[in-house]
Structures are given as structure tokens and as C-alpha cells.
Amino acid sequence: MENKFLNLSFSSWNLQVSRLKNIIETLSDEQLAQPISPGRNSGWYIVGHLIAVNDAMSEILGTGKRAYPELHSPFVQNSEQPAFIQSFTGLLRNYFLLVHVRLQEEFTTLTEDAWLARHAAMTDEDFLKNPLRNKYSVLLNRTNHLSYHLGQLRLLY
Amino acid sequence: MENKFLNLSFSSWNLQVSRLKNIIETLSDEQLAQPISPGRNSGWYIVGHLIAVNDAMSEILGTGKRAYPELHSPFVQNSEQPAFIQSFTGLLRNYFLLVHVRLQEEFTTLTEDAWLARHAAMTDEDFLKNPLRNKYSVLLNRTNHLSYHLGQLRLLY
Numbered sequence: 001m002e003n004k005f006l007n008l009s010f011s012s013w014n015l016q017v018s019r020l021k022n023i024i025e026t027l028s029d030e031q032l033a034q035p036i037s038p039g040r041n042s043g044w045y046i047v048g049h050l051i052a053v054n055d056a057m058s059e060i061l062g063t064g065k066r067a068y069p070e071l072h073s074p075f076v077q078n079s080e081q082p083a084f085i086q087s088f089t090g091l092l093r094n095y096f097l098l099v100h101v102r103l104q105e106e107f108t109t110l111t112e113d114a115w116l117a118r119h120a121a122m123t124d125e126d127f128l129k130n131p132l133r134n135k136y137s138v139l140l141n142r143t144n145h146l147s148y149h150l151g152q153l154r155l156l157y
Numbered sequence: 158m159e160n161k162f163l164n165l166s167f168s169s170w171n172l173q174v175s176r177l178k179n180i181i182e183t184l185s186d187e188q189l190a191q192p193i194s195p196g197r198n199s200g201w202y203i204v205g206h207l208i209a210v211n212d213a214m215s216e217i218l219g220t221g222k223r224a225y226p227e228l229h230s231p232f233v234q235n236s237e238q239p240a241f242i243q244s245f246t247g248l249l250r251n252y253f254l255l256v257h258v259r260l261q262e263e264f265t266t267l268t269e270d271a272w273l274a275r276h277a278a279m280t281d282e283d284f285l286k287n288p289l290r291n292k293y294s295v296l297l298n299r300t301n302h303l304s305y306h307l308g309q310l311r312l313l314y
Contacts, residue, residue, distance in 0.1 A: 004273055004293075005162035011289055012297040037194035037312045116161055132168055136161075140169040140300075147301040148308035155194045155309070 003112045009139055010107060016146035017100045020050065023153050024093055032089070036152045041080050043156050044089045046149050048075035051095045054103060057142060061135050062120045063106035068095060110135065160269045166296055167264060173303040174257045177207065180310050181250055189246070193309045198237050200313050201246045203306050205232035208252045211260060214299060218292050219277045220263035225252060267292065 024032075024047055032043035041049075052071035058064035074084045115136040118127035127133065181189075181204055189200035198206075209228035215221035231242045272293040275284035284290065 003162065005160065005166070008289060008291075008294050008297060009162070009166075011294070012301065016301060040312060132165060134165075137165050137168070140165060143297075144169065144173060144301060144304040147304035151305035151308040152312070155197060 006112060006115060006136070009136070009143070013107075013139065013143045013146075014104070016143055016150060020146060020150055020153070021097065021100075023150070023156075024096055027153075027156055029089070031156050034156055036155045041152075042082075043153055044092065045075065045080040045085060046153055047092045047096060048085060048088060050146065050149055051092060051099050052076045053145065054142060055095075055099050057103060057138065058106055060119045060121050060138055061106065061110065063109055064102065067099065067102070071095075107139075115139070163269060163272060163293070166293070166300070167261075170264075170296065170300045170303075171261070173300055173307060177303060177307055177310070178254065178257075180307070180313075181253055184310075184313055186246070188313050191313055193312045198309075199239075200310055201249065202232065202237040202242060203310055204249045204253060205242060205245060207303065207306055208249060208256050209233045210302065211299060212252075212256050214260060214295065215263055217276045217278050217295055218263065218267065220266055221259065224256065224259070228252075264296075272296070 027043060032047065035042050036046070048071055051068065052075040055066040055068050055071065059066055071088065074081070074088065078084065116134050118124065119133065119135050119138050122133055184200060189204065192199050193203070205228055208225065209232040212223045212225050212228065216223055228245065231238070231245065235241065273291050275281065275288075276290065276292050276295050279290055
């Protein structure tokens, strides 16, 4: 992979992932169970949300299948319901690691042209109307999405 | 500017800037004076911080001079001191707009090769050791920095 812009975008992704890994490993179970601000989502909900959203990237990029479809309902489709998410919290630290190891491998299977091709969640027709919505834009958007929630998880310290 | 990766990175930057503009215009002065979570920075501090950090990008990219050096001390160098930042809050909405209009113009003055060249805050020697620290990496890092604080400002709604 020789494209320097693409390589730097992978570095930027990896940096956000490693900051999140660090925070998730540092915070205790009790800290992650706290809301990031009174009345807001808990740390666990945000961690589950990031796993579920990024797990689905494999299918959007066309590089593989999502591993944890069962996280979509409790952490993406629905707002936080503590009883609903409780059965997952013991698994989330490990899932977070596994999803991001898998994605890092899958990223390297795409060529420069493939990154600029339409993503799998849109039709050819829609892509003609909006050629900016390609796989590379998914990578950039999801990197920002990690940063967005990193800024919130930091409030649990 | 023909490089698609670079163009998509500008779109990603612009998207974060426009989300922040929207939130800053929507929140009242009183909402921005609130801490994002008990005991944390206020909305005003975060807005001032984003202006001061991004204002300095012109000098790091070598495209111009910062316009508001007086914001560095209250919003970057020092943690929040309400009495110290109070005299600036009436100016920040406008400064936020002006800084980002200027940067958007300056971004277009850099060639593809210039984006991959070392940024002005590092020496040639350091750049040889770490060639990833170029102007493009500054753009990606600052985009993530905007998202990070956007996730926090959203808590003021």
C-alpha cells in the first residue's frame, strides 16, 4: 500500500483505536457503568455502540461479515436500556479488541481504487449522484465517530 | 486540487466545522456557560479552545499568521478560569466563523506535495525520523480534535 494519504488515514484510525483501548482498559467496570454526564449514556453503552457500528464496517466495505449482529439492537437501534445491555458488558472489552484487530487486517486487503469505489450500503445510482460517499469516506467518518465518543468517555475519569 | 483522498479529507473537515457552527449558533449564551458535565470545562472554554488551536494551524501549515494569539493563554495554556475567559465570550461565535473561513481558503493554496511535507513546528531532522508528521497528518489530527470536542458540546443540549 503506497498511497501516503491512505497510510496516514490508517495511522489516524489506529491512533483513535489505541486511545480508546487504553481508556477502556483503564476504567473499572464500575466507572464504565456510570453515565458520562447526569442522565446521559453510560460508558458501557458507548463502548457497545462503537463495537456494533465498527463491526458493521466489514459489510459496508465489502471485506467480511460482522461478528456481533446481536449488538445492533441494544447499542445502535435502541437508546440505552440498562437491563437490556447488562448481559453484554462482560464481553465488550474483548469484543472491542477483536473487532479492531479484524478491521486492521481487512483494511490492507483493499486497493487504492477500491477505497474510492462506492460502499456496499449504497446503490450504483446513488453513487453516481454522490461520488464522495465511497469507502474512504466511511473510513474518515468512522474515525471521527471514534473521536467523538472518546471525548465523552474521557469524562468518566 | 485533483487528489480524491485529499478532497475527501477536506469534506470530512468541513462536515465537523459545520456541525460545530450549528451547535454554537443553536446554544444560548447561558447554555454555553454551563459545564459539559459537573466540574468540567464550560461550553465557552471548549469553543475558545477550538478557535485558538485551529487559528494556530495557519502557522503550522505555513499558510498564514494566526489572528488571535491572545486566545492561546486563556484557552490552551491554562485550564479554565472563568474570570479570565469572560472578556472573550462575546467574541467567540464570530471568531469561530472567521477562523474557519480563512482556513478553508488557505487549505486550497497547498499542493498535494506540500501536504506531505513536514509541518512548520518541526525541524528537518525530526521529520527524517518521523516522516508521518506532515501537514496532512495535522489536518487529520485537527479534524479528530474537532469531533472529540463536538461529542462533549452535544452534552449541553
